[in-house]
Amino acid sequence: MRRVVAAAVLTLLVACSGELGTVGEPLRVLNSGLADGFVGEPYVATIMVAGGLRPFTFAVAEGVLPPGVALQGGSLRGTPTELGSFSFTVTVSDANLSKTFTDYTLIVAEIPPPQLGLNPPPTEVQAVTTLRGVVDDARGLTALRTVVRWDIERFVLVDESVRSALPGAIVFWESREGELQIDLAFGSAPVSGRAEAFRFDLTLVEEPSTMQVTFETEFLSGTKHHFRQQTEGIPPETNPSEEGSGSTSE
Numbered sequence: 001m002r003r004v005v006a007a008a009v010l011t012l013l014v015a016c017s018g019e020l021g022t023v024g025e026p027l028r029v030l031n032s033g034l035a036d037g038f039v040g041e042p043y044v045a046t047i048m049v050a051g052g053l054r055p056f057t058f059a060v061a062e063g064v065l066p067p068g069v070a071l072q073g074g075s076l077r078g079t080p081t082e083l084g085s086f087s088f089t090v091t092v093s094d095a096n097l098s099k100t101f102t103d104y105t106l107i108v109a110e111i112p113p114p115q116l117g118l119n120p121p122p123t124e125v126q127a128v129t130t131l132r133g134v135v136d137d138a139r140g141l142t143a144l145r146t147v148v149r150w151d152i153e154r155f156v157l158v159d160e161s162v163r164s165a166l167p168g169a170i171v172f173w174e175s176r177e178g179e180l181q182i183d184l185a186f187g188s189a190p191v192s193g194r195a196e197a198f199r200f201d202l203t204l205v206e207e208p209s210t211m212q213v214t215f216e217t218e219f220l221s222g223t224k225h226h227f228r229q230q231t232e233g234i235p236p237e238t239n240p241s242e243e244g245s246g247s248t249s250e
Helices: 002-021
Strands: 043-046 058-064 068-071 075-078 084-091 100-107 115-117 129-141 143-149 155-157 170-176 180-184 191-204 211-221 226-234
Touching: 002 226, 043 084, 058 068, 115 226, 129 143, 129 211
Parallel strands: none
Antiparallel strands: 043 075, 058 084, 068 075, 084 100, 115 129, 129 191, 143 180, 143 211, 155 191, 170 180, 211 226
């Protein structure tokens, strides 16, 4: 009987000593950088940890977090209220009392304005071409107006080709020679992120040509207005017969 008990105790002790003596993966922080934040926009970033023994404890040891942002558990959360570059040190401890730290810099910037791209073909146009108005970096975009211009000697708008690409959007448009104005209202479904907003078609006047468009766009997001001027595409080659005339094609 004593031998049985002794064997059982020895087995338990070996098991325990094996668990306590096992060297696990060392505690470390995986991400050394943070995405930028924007004033007035909710921010979340997770401090990713590997190794060690849970639970982990996180703390800001040095430096200052951006006003409006706090370290909650293993995440930086909040809505930044001030512009700037904020440097700080986050320490991580585990249940084995192991400890590590990482220095971070969190940049808080102004919210970037939305963008509009028409992306004309990068090669010579042979037939009717559909230009797609794609909005990017939108944040609650409620309306936009854009005026697009092109070379009237090479392209013409296809009749009744202007259409919205978003369900529920209201589109108004007016065309003149070499120019198209489009007004879009997104009503009760503001646009955020990236989305195709509208389309229209241009067709060749005569022979194949590369395409370049210029456009001026006004964006409305809540009470904020942004204005942007752009040129996209490849300028049509100058006609040899026009050389020396002093005219250029843009």
